[in-house]
Amino acid sequence: MAQTQNGSTEQLMRPAPSPGIGARVLLWFGLSVAASVVFLAMFGPLLAPYDPREATGNVGVPPPSLAEWPGLILASVTGQLDAHPHWFGTDFYGLDVFSRVIAAARTDVTIALGGALLSLALGTSLGLIAGFFRNWATALLVRISDVLQSFPVFITAMVLVALAGRATGNIVLALCLVYTPIFLRLTRAEAMTQARRGYVEAARAAGAGPWYIAWRHVLPNSMVPALVQLSVTIGFAIILTAGLSFVGAGVQPPTPEWGLMISQGAGDLNYGWWWTSVFPGLAISITVFGFAVLGHALEARFR
Amino acid sequence: MIWRYVIQRLLIAAVQLLALAVLVFFIIRLMPADPVARLVGFNASPEAYAQSQQALGLDRPLLLQFSDFLGLTAGQPGGGLLQGSLGESWESNEPVADELIRSLPVTLELVSLSLLVSLLLAIPIGMYAAARPGGAVDKGAYVWGMFAGSQPDYWWGLLFILVFAFTLGVAPAPLGRHDPLLLPPDPVTGLILVDSVLRGRWDVLVSAFGYLALPVITMVFTVSGAIIKMIRQNTVRALSSDYVMFARACGLPQRTVALYALRTALTPTLTLVAVFFSVLLSAAVTVERVFSLNGVGQYSVRAILNFDYPAIQGAVLAVAFVSLMVYLLVDILHAVLDPRSRSH
Numbered sequence: 236m237a238q239t240q241n242g243s244t245e246q247l248m249r250p251a252p253s254p255g256i257g258a259r260v261l262l263w264f265g266l267s268v269a270a271s272v273v274f275l276a277m278f279g280p281l282l283a284p285y286d287p288r289e290a291t292g293n294v295g296v297p298p299p300s301l302a303e304w305p306g307l308i309l310a311s312v313t314g315q316l317d318a319h320p321h322w323f324g325t326d327f328y329g330l331d332v333f334s335r336v337i338a339a340a341r342t343d344v345t346i347a348l349g350g351a352l353l354s355l356a357l358g359t360s361l362g363l364i365a366g367f368f369r370n371w372a373t374a375l376l377v378r379i380s381d382v383l384q385s386f387p388v389f390i391t392a393m394v395l396v397a398l399a400g401r402a403t404g405n406i407v408l409a410l411c412l413v414y415t416p417i418f419l420r421l422t423r424a425e426a427m428t429q430a431r432r433g434y435v436e437a438a439r440a441a442g443a444g445p446w447y448i449a450w451r452h453v454l455p456n457s458m459v460p461a462l463v464q465l466s467v468t469i470g471f472a473i474i475l476t477a478g479l480s481f482v483g484a485g486v487q488p489p490t491p492e493w494g495l496m497i498s499q500g501a502g503d504l505n506y507g508w509w510w511t512s513v514f515p516g517l518a519i520s521i522t523v524f525g526f527a528v529l530g531h532a533l534e535a536r537f538r
Numbered sequence: 539m540i541w542r543y544v545i546q547r548l549l550i551a552a553v554q555l556l557a558l559a560v561l562v563f564f565i566i567r568l569m570p571a572d573p574v575a576r577l578v579g580f581n582a583s584p585e586a587y588a589q590s591q592q593a594l595g596l597d598r599p600l601l602l603q604f605s606d607f608l609g610l611t612a613g614q615p616g617g618g619l620l621q622g623s624l625g626e627s628w629e630s631n632e633p634v635a636d637e638l639i640r641s642l643p644v645t646l647e648l649v650s651l652s653l654l655v656s657l658l659l660a661i662p663i664g665m666y667a668a669a670r671p672g673g674a675v676d677k678g679a680y681v682w683g684m685f686a687g688s689q690p691d692y693w694w695g696l697l698f699i700l701v702f703a704f705t706l707g708v709a710p711a712p713l714g715r716h717d718p719l720l721l722p723p724d725p726v727t728g729l730i731l732v733d734s735v736l737r738g739r740w741d742v743l744v745s746a747f748g749y750l751a752l753p754v755i756t757m758v759f760t761v762s763g764a765i766i767k768m769i770r771q772n773t774v775r776a777l778s779s780d781y782v783m784f785a786r787a788c789g790l791p792q793r794t795v796a797l798y799a800l801r802t803a804l805t806p807t808l809t810l811v812a813v814f815f816s817v818l819l820s821a822a823v824t825v826e827r828v829f830s831l832n833g834v835g836q837y838s839v840r841a842i843l844n845f846d847y848p849a850i851q852g853a854v855l856a857v858a859f860v861s862l863m864v865y866l867l868v869d870i871l872h873a874v875l876d877p878r879s880r881s882h
Contacts, residue, residue, distance in 0.1 A: 398569035516693030
């Protein structure tokens with residue numbers, strides 16, 4: 236709805252060509268961050284030294300200073316310690332921040348991946364249909380998608396999640412609704428170009444039906460822009476998921492979740508407890524940066 | 539000619555806002571939330587529940603509620619949307635429009651100041667990067683855009699508070715718009731910087747700048763990378779166009795050619811202003827929370843969490859209205875600068 240009439244927005248939004256920074260370096264950095272985060276999402280809760288939902292008796296313990304870390308790591312590996320050290324300190328309730336940061340990867344990455352993959356599936360299918368079969372119905376579909384895309388993302392997601400109930404499934408659905416238009420638009424543009432290609436005509440001449448051509452020939456050739464966009468979208472989905480719980484419209488405490496931890500830790504700054512908000516934020520920061528770098532690297536390679 | 543264009547665009551904007559209002563009205567009522575239970579508490583007796591439901595008008599059929607909202611019901615006190623009323627908040631029982639008039643300027647001030655600072659930084663950097671593609675500035679700006687453009691503003695805001703307010707003590711603690719010990723100037727525009735000048739309250743002006751510094755830095759931090767990237771791109775495009783090549787071939791000095799390119803590069807940048815204004819309006823929701831600014835972002839969070847339907851509707855409409863007006867303003871400027879865009 237908030238669309239400019241001179242139509243140059245989309246042109247402006249096209250990515251700038253990279254000024255020659257090693258695409259290979261970017262790709263490997265992005266891939267390794269993404270792989271570690273997915274690994275943490277799978278095994279994080281098992282690796283956590285403390286139960287991320289259960290309070291220990293220690294309230295507001297600061298993390299050990301950097302000088303103590305090597306000794307502590309050595310001691311904990313050789314099993315000389317009675318209890319695991321609180322690497323990132325403990326919070327107001329005595330919850331171990333390190334365990335929660337690690338366990339939260341599962342919450343955030345599951346929600347973000349779920350939302351991004353769902354919108355990828357929905358967006359590419361609808362985009363394929365809208366780009367390959369062009370009639371009044373698909374024109375209407377594109378119109379609706381444009382209207383959806385013009386809503387302010389954060390407020391839309393907040394309304395959907397808060398009013399539907401702050402459950403994981405609802406957050407995934409809200410992310411899906413918010414991000415589907417992007418994939419739809421990208422795939423549709425590509426499908427429209429592909430539909431004019433010679434191989435489509437050849438397939439038609441060979442007697443293939445339109446749905447078969449769309450699914451078997453046009454879709455695989457039209458998916459690249461959407462797949463490149465996926466990585467960036469996962470990053471934004473993580474920021475949005477954490478942002479929703481930061482303002483109190485996301486997952487509920489005591490679920491380990493980065494945004495929720497930052498939100499609860501924000502008040503602790505007044506007592507000088509920086510560790511309760513800095514570490515979960517660092518986790519988001521690195522994760523999202525990794526996905527952004529991966530997205531840029533893929534973009535440089537495939538566009 | 540230009541007036542016809544403006545009136546046409548205003549009419550389109552009005553229709554868009556009305557459509558949005560209708561959409562928001564039905565979407566929030568289709569969701570499985572129970573505002574009555576939220577208001578009376580979950581242990582309330584069925585009578586209290588029914589009474590509250592009646593007071594909110596939620597016991598009436600949906601279409602009647604809709605006609606109340608639009609102001610089509612006869613003899614309705616206060617009128618509805620078509621009479622310019624946004625209803626009363628269920629939480630505070632105050633007119634939503636009054637509350638929005640108080641909170642909107644806070645957000646507008648934050649967003650426009652952030653955008654201004656971002657542009658002042660981004661235009662020279664972006665153009666310099668475009669003039670020397672692959673140079674150090676270009677590479678630095680690319681990495682910066684990749685990094686800062688993908689960061690959670692709410693966390694960086696907290697970090698800035700931790701470092702600049704609590705550790706170094708060079709910025710005030712995030713307690714609102716100005717020193718809480720100072721009496722605010724009587725509102726004229728609601729913009730604290732403007733009001734303190736109009737009322738001659740220089741102490742408030744100085745304090746307000748200090749309190750705005752960190753939120754503005756937070757927003758500039760996350761948004762400037764993307765703006766630099768796009769200005770660079772527009773300038774690259776302008777520099778590679780035929781007329782620049784022709785000017786160069788004519789032997790015009792480099793400086794004159796750069797000025798020609800600047801004019802062409804800045805026209806699409808105008809559109810960017812509108813795009814990023816909406817981006818920042820969205821970012822304001824979390825940034826306002828970090829810095830306890832009572833802007834429209836905080837207002838909408840509160841409204842949504844309290845299931846305060848009239849306030850949600852009002853806040854969404856207000857944000858959409860502001861975005862539409864900025865787009866309109868930018869498009870008018872664009873039409874003045876570039877007559878080709880009027881034909882669309």
